[in-house]
Amino acid sequence: RKEVEQDPGPFNVPEGATVAFNCTYSNSASQSFFWYRQDCRKEPKLLMSVYSSGNEDGRFTAQLNRASQYISLLIRDSKLSDSATYLCVVSLNTNAGKSTFGDGTTLTVKP
């Protein structure tokens, strides 16, 4: 079993749709959680950190469920510019900062 698992998709949605991605992790001692966005042939960029209480940034909402060991990302009112691959990242803070990346979920938003 992979340490971090994501549904690879692709998710194809129309503009304005709401889409949700889930990510599961295997190590219950994981401390930090992030969503990164990666555009085609570009470097990953931090989208948002995921906090225990859940957090929202504009159209993006991230949730953490420690009991079930998954995190989620909800995108509301999808824009064409949201088309990208979304990477789930999990980190053990005590382990010298090493992070484990999921393989990513690809989103295509269509007109």
Added chain:
Amino acid sequence: NAGVTQTPKFRILKIGQSMTLQCAQDMNHNYMYWYRQDPGMGLKLIYYSVGAGITDKGEVPNGYNVSRSTTEDFPLRLELAAPSQTSVYFCASSYQGQGRNEQYFGPGTRLTVT
């Protein structure tokens, strides 16, 4: 403030050749990382460093070497290049403290070994 810079952007190597991928950051981050990303796949950690003079292996270190003589620079050395090392290489850095470990990535080096 340039963030994380990587050189070269592209390189073609012949089997058996060697090269060094350069990475520098100007954010005074203590942690630095090297990843490789094969087509359609996630990032795999090659090596990382928690500070100048300290490095450690990641998930896929074979065929690579690193050094960290300064806080700013973290070069990755490929000895005896093989086709299996064809990939995109990303360098990243982070400030590791109080649970903050958001990583900032360079633009990547696209390497082809033929």
